[in-house]
Amino acid sequence: MKHPVLEIASKLIKIPSVTPCDKGCMQIAKDLLAPIGFSIEDHNHKEVSNLLATHGSGSPFLLFLGHTDVVPEGDRRDWEHDPFLGEIILHENTEYLYGRGSSDMKGGDAAMLYALKTFVQKHPMHQGTVGIALTSNEEGDAVGATPYLVEVLKNSQRIPDFCLIGECSCDKVFGDSIKNGRRGDFNATIEVLGQQGHVALEQEAKNAIFEASRFISAMQENPLDHGTKDFPKSSFQVSNIHAGTGADNVIPGRCTLRCNVRFNDLQSEKSILEHLKAVACRHEIKVIIEGHEEGLPFITKEGILIEVLSQCIEEVLSIKPALGATGGTSDGRFIRPLGTQTIEFGPVSTRIHKVNEMVKAEDLINLYRIYEKCLEKLFL
Ligand SMILES: [Zn+2]
Structure with a gap:
């Protein structure tokens, strides 16, 4: 017999719910929570499924947040x-x-x-509200997903005091890290301009690939910042490069870079754009930059939720978790x-989005124990 947590996870994994499809995962959640008195609300939006399930009333309000879609x-x-x-399965003599x-x-x-x-079965008369919000479009563009659920919460004046997200947060060992924030996300297309010409008449042309290479080096030498007490430094990355006409005898006049910046709370869309332009200008590199912020950085520096969760992790795992704001946005x-x-x-986050994705069975059981302990400390 599998532990009930593994049983639930197993049922969910068997459903190939690739973004933005839910394909019946929400139903598994409803079947678990509706019979024990949770109020179930479907807030589906176009092809995106959203579920809000709550129990109790008033504050404090703890909302778990998750997603049923996969890459x-x-x-x-x-x-x-x-x-x-x-x-x-057995992997290195351990159950995954x-x-x-x-x-x-x-x-x-x-x-x-x-x-x-x-928790609700043991303590049906608990104070406050406990609940979970699930969406089927987290791995995609989030349109009609969590932002939509946030509007529902705002419009019904149910602002959670606490939000606990069950995304992978640990770096090496289960329990080693809580993510109390994430960097923001900025994407840009940068067109680096040179002058097209014959490869044999190099003095008559300016190779846009060389110009792009100068720009990339300049960006590496001039970081946006050096990080803060809470955040790692903002990171500039180039994800795609495109240049050239396909011919062997043409110096390209344009080189297009697709760039990403994961930025901390020292930066904004405006400051990143200004930095990119200033670096290009200082090195006399002609660029056309089009870029947008696609997610702001966020951080919870302190509060009872961090304290209680850290305590519960220590009690269950005998590990003191570190706080960190690294990794992708959420x-x-x-x-x-x-x-x-x-x-x-x-x-632990090392296997996400990879082939042979798996999770240690024991970690999931302990994760449930930690969550349940948190609920008991916050609501009893
Ligand atoms: Zn995720």
């Missing part, structure tokens, strides 16, 4: 087993739950759901602006 499995031949196996979404984040979903279930960026203490704690 595509890619080429199945690269996987050792069926990508949607959803069963326990295997399949796309096991780490990101159906394992976390299962732990949150089962913690809510056992839907916490939509919740934090409500004034809600927002933190992420879930499994």
Whole structure:
């Protein structure tokens, strides 16, 4: 017999719910929570499924946040087993739950759901409100997803005091890290201009690839900042380069860079654009920059949620978690602006989005125990 947390996770993983499809994952959550008195609200928007399930009333209000969608499995031949196996396998003599979404984040979903279930069954008369919000469009563009649920919460004046997100937060060992913030996300297309010409008449042309290379070096020598007490430094990356006509005898006049900046709270869309332009200008490199912020940085520096969660992790795992704001952004960026203490704690993140995604079975059971303890400390 599998532990109920693994049973729930297993059912979820067997459903190939690639973004933005839910394909029945929400139903599993409803079947768990509706019979024990949770109020269930569907807030579907176009093809995106959103679920809000709450129990109790008034404050404090703790909202778990998760997503049922997964990234595509890619080429199945690269996987050792069926990508949607959803069963326990033995890996290096340890039991793992295997399949796309096991780490990101159906394992976390299962732990949150089962913690809510056992907590409400044991303490049906608890104070305040506990609940969970799930969406099927977290891995995609988030349109009609968590921002939509945030509007629902705002319009019904149900602002959570606490938001606990079961995304992978640990770096090496389960319990080593809580993410109390994430850097913001900025994308830009930078067109570096030179002058097209014949490769043999180099003095008559300006190679845009060389110009782009100068620009990239200049950006590496001139970082946006050096980080803060809470955040790592803002990072400039080039994700794609395109240049050339296809002919061997033409010096390209344009080189297009696709760039990404993960930025801390010292930066904004405006300051990043100004920095990019200033670096180009100082090095006399002609550029056309079009860039936008696609997610703001957020951080919860302190509060009872961090204290309680850290305590529970120590009690269950005998590990003292560090606070950090590294890694990719999350839907916490939509919740934090409500004034809600927002933190992420879930499994180890090293296998997310990879082939042979899996999660240690024992970690999921302990994750559920930690969540349940948190609920008991905050609500009893
Ligand atoms: Zn995720």
